[in-house]
Amino acid sequence: MDLLLKKTKELEMQIDEYLDMIVKGALTFRTSIRHYLNGQLDRFSDDRHNIDEIESKGDSLRRAIETKLYLETLIPEFRGDVLGLLESADKVLNMMADTLAQFDVEMPKILEELKPLYIELTDASTFAVEAMVTAIRSYFTELNKVRDNINKAMYYEKETDKISEKIKRTVFQTSIDLCFKIHMRYFAYHIELIADEAEDVCDRLSIATIKRHL
Amino acid sequence: MIWFFLTSGLFLGWSLGANHGVNIFGTAVVSKMVRFKTAAIIAGIFVTLGAVISGEGASKTLNELGAVNTLAGSFTVALAVAITVTMMTKLKLPVSVSQAVVGGIIGWNIFTGSPTDTTSLTKILSTWVVGPVLSAGFALIIFIIIAAILRKIKLHILRLDALTRIGFLIIGAFASYSLGANNIANVMGMFVNSAPFSDIHIFQIFIFSSTKQLFLVGGIAIAIGIFTYSYKVMLTVGNELYKITPITGLIVVLSEAIVLFLFSSEQLEYWLISHKLPSIPLVPLSSTQLTIGAVIGVGLAKGGRGINYKILGKIVTGWAFAPITAALICFVTLFFVQNVFEQKVVNQIKYKISSEVLTTLSQHNIPIEPLLKLKDKDFTGSALFRQTLKKEHKWKENQIYLIFSFSELDSFFVDSTIAKNNLSNGKILHKRLEALKCLHGRAFSYKWQFENALETSSDAWKPKSGNDANIYNKRLKKEKSLVYDLFRKKSQHSDE
Known part of the structure; x- marks a missing residue:
């Protein structure tokens, strides 16, 4: 039996590894924003480098998983759903890497009083991503847990909306130049978008879960 | 062909x-x-x-x-x-x-x-x-x-x-x-x-x-x-x-x-x-x-x-x-x-209502008055027999089935040497084989007659009743059909 399931186990491990990468990406994103806001730019640069590496590794792992699923005609009924989930989860990882790249290139100036809000926003966004990953894992093994985790992700996404709005209101009430205001708003918006993307993945996941019920 | x-x-x-x-x-x-x-x-x-x-x-x-x-x-x-x-x-x-x-x-x-x-x-x-x-x-x-x-x-x-x-x-x-x-x-x-x-x-x-x-x-x-x-x-x-x-x-x-x-x-x-x-x-x-x-x-x-x-x-x-x-x-x-193609689609079976058949049928609650007219007449082919039966009385299908089963002519001749040669290697129970040998030299024109003779020859040939008798009876049925096939004279059974 073990011999028969050997290939399956390998692929299971690859999928787990891929999901681990998204979690790692989220953790890196969280710390790197903190480093940026604290002015530890060297460490921020390391983080950026790390997340790029994670992203490219994730891409090749995802491709390997997709090829295997197709070549060995595994889970034919749910293959489309699984591939869709993995690809959209990949977008979340890409978005985190892109946002860090934007920070690195544009070096936005964040007002000191807004920094805690940005940290809060980053936390909520990455928590949404983590909850999304747990929901995907449950889809593979424990269907009845999917809903709980999706709800968690949704909660954090709503939190990001609130925090982001708070940031925008505070920014636009200050007397700094409009260009700075727009710049800060833009970065808050991009961090918020990560949670939005995680929410999209969860929407997809809830439909796929209905299909997976016997 | x-x-x-x-x-x-x-x-x-x-x-x-x-x-x-x-x-x-x-x-x-x-x-x-x-x-x-x-x-x-x-x-x-x-x-x-x-x-x-x-x-x-x-x-x-x-x-x-x-x-x-x-x-x-x-x-x-x-x-x-x-x-x-x-x-x-x-x-x-x-x-x-x-x-x-x-x-x-x-x-x-x-x-x-x-x-x-x-x-x-x-x-x-x-x-x-x-x-x-x-x-x-x-x-x-x-x-x-x-x-x-x-x-x-x-x-x-x-x-x-x-x-x-x-x-x-x-x-x-x-x-x-x-x-x-x-x-x-x-x-x-x-x-x-x-x-x-x-x-x-x-x-x-x-x-x-x-x-x-x-x-x-x-x-x-x-x-x-x-x-x-x-x-x-x-x-x-x-x-x-x-x-x-x-x-x-x-x-x-x-x-x-x-x-x-x-x-x-x-x-x-x-x-x-x-x-x-x-x-x-x-x-x-x-x-x-x-x-x-x-x-x-x-x-x-x-x-x-x-x-x-x-x-x-x-x-x-x-x-x-x-x-x-x-x-x-x-x-x-x-x-x-x-x-059109002149192929034989049925082997014509012969039927005869003898006095023994009438007795057995009456034991099975079949009204025998309508059958008296047909007594000892030979019928070749199911269709003809059915037609004749229907002319005499309005039968139910299960009654017709019984009349057909009991009137179907068959021919058996028991030979103890054949029995010994073919059935001694455990094919049928020893007791049954011995009882069968006792029927040596007897001939039967109906299958049910042969069955009756077997059952009278020894209790071993009788079906059991009760809940646990099913397997016993199944085996008995198998052995009986083995015996019928062995002693049946084929040329007389069908017109082939």
């Missing part, structure tokens, strides 16, 4: 394989869980094995319904059934080979005037309802169990997928075996009495009986049907009816296979009887209807959502349409084969 007559049976086998492969591997192949080639190889092998190893049970029931006793007759019945199946499939009407076969045999009975055993007919008709209901029940229970297990053991989707594939292969093999065992009677059942083979003895240990040889040929025909045409059927029919998740598909196939197996396994029948459980009649069933029953069962387990109740209506239409059409076509075809 013999092989020519078998062709209609082989054609029927081919069409059964082509149409029913989908019930076993439809979901697996359509959902790409199993490659068609793999599915076809497994189905082909196990269908043939099932037919050869366990096919005899269900075919006995069909033979009780009507014993088609010439090759041309069997050919015509099988042809009529094949025509019915093909025609109804073309008209997109639901059709079951099992039900068409019953119609075909009744058509032969009507044409030749042979009596229809109403007990067997009722037994068969009841299974057409019981089969799908049982299948639905099994599917419901298995679904609930599997759903509970899956909730508990938290299998990864990929591992579940791998196990489902393995399940499809194992359960598919079981379902193929059961299909072969249960449905070979449809294809070859009517050829059993006129089988063109003789028993092959292998090292004096293993006997490959003529029936088994016949079933092997039929099994291969079904396998060829699966190989050559079932993929097409899977692609067209499979997408409509079988678009269910693989695990549900697996549950459906398993339920169908269990029911097919229950209705075809003689060993299981023995086991049930020996454990004082109610036994199940061995009757060929329609695997399509079992599948539909199982799909409905799963639907009920899910709370009754998404059940297409129109399908239920279709099953009932099939029940009525298929046998009636087959009986009609069979009747017309027999007429042509007999009168």
Whole structure:
């Protein structure tokens, strides 16, 4: 039996590894924003480098998983759903890497009083991503847990909306130049978008879960 | 010529394989869980094995319904059934080979005037309802169990997928075996009495009986049907009816296979009887209807959502349409084969109502006054005998069946040397053999007379009564028919 399931186990491990990468990406994103806001730019640069590496590794792992699923005609009924989930989860990882790249290139100036809000926003966004990953894992093994985790992700996404709005209101009430205001708003918006993307993945996941019920 | 007559049976086998492969591997192949080639190889092998190893049970029931006793007759019945199946499939009407076969045999009975055993007919008709209901029940229970297990053991989707594939292969093999065992009677059942083979003895240990040889040929025909045409059927029919998740598909196939197996396994029948459980009649069933029953069962387990109740209506239409059409076509075809192609579609059986027959009939509560006029007259052919009987009195079909059974002329001559040479190696109980030897030199004109003589010769030949007597009586029945075959003078029994 073990011999028969050997290939399956390998692929299971690859999928787990891929999901681990998204979690790692989220953790890196969280710390790197903190480093940026604290002015530890060297460490921020390391983080950026790390997340790029994670992203490219994730891409090749995802491709390997997709090829295997197709070549060995595994889970034919749910293959489309699984591939869709993995690809959209990949977008979340890409978005985190892109946002860090934007920070690195544009070096936005964040007002000191807004920094805690940005940290809060980053936390909520990455928590949404983590909850999304747990929901995907449950889809593979424990269907009845999917809903709980999706709800968690949704909660954090709503939190990001609130925090982001708070940031925008505070920014636009200050007397700094409009260009700075727009710049800060833009970065808050991009961090918020990560949670939005995680929410999209969860929407997809809830439909796929209905299909997976016997 | 013999092989020519078998062709209609082989054609029927081919069409059964082509149409029913989908019930076993439809979901697996359509959902790409199993490659068609793999599915076809497994189905082909196990269908043939099932037919050869366990096919005899269900075919006995069909033979009780009507014993088609010439090759041309069997050919015509099988042809009529094949025509019915093909025609109804073309008209997109639901059709079951099992039900068409019953119609075909009744058509032969009507044409030749042979009596229809109403007990067997009722037994068969009841299974057409019981089969799908049982299948639905099994599917419901298995679904609930599997759903509970899956909730508990938290299998990864990929591992579940791998196990489902393995399940499809194992359960598919079981379902193929059961299909072969249960449905070979449809294809070859009517050829059993006129089988063109003789028993092959292998090292004096293993006997490959003529029936088994016949079933092997039929099994291969079904396998060829699966190989050559079932993929097409899977692609067209499979997408409509079988678009269910693989695990549900697996549950459906398993339920169908269990029911097919229950209705075809003689060993299981023995086991049930020996454990004082109610036994199940061995009757060929329609695997399509079992599948539909199982799909409905799963639907009920899910709370009754998404059940297409129109399908239920279709099953009932099939029940009525298929046998009636087959009986009609069979009747017309027999007429042509007999009168245009001048083939003998029935061995004319001789009947004579002797005074002993009258006594026995009166013991069975048959009014004998109308029969007195016919006493000691010879009748050749069931049709003539039936006509004459009907002129005298308005008989019920079960009364006619009894009169036919007791008046059928046979001829037996008991020879103790033949008994010693052929039955001494444990084929029948020692006590019975000794009692049989005592009947040396006696001749009998009726089978029931011979049976009575056996039963008077020793208690060992008498059937037992009571709950635990079933197995004993089954063995007794087997030994009796062995004895009849051994001492029957063939030339006098039929006009062949």
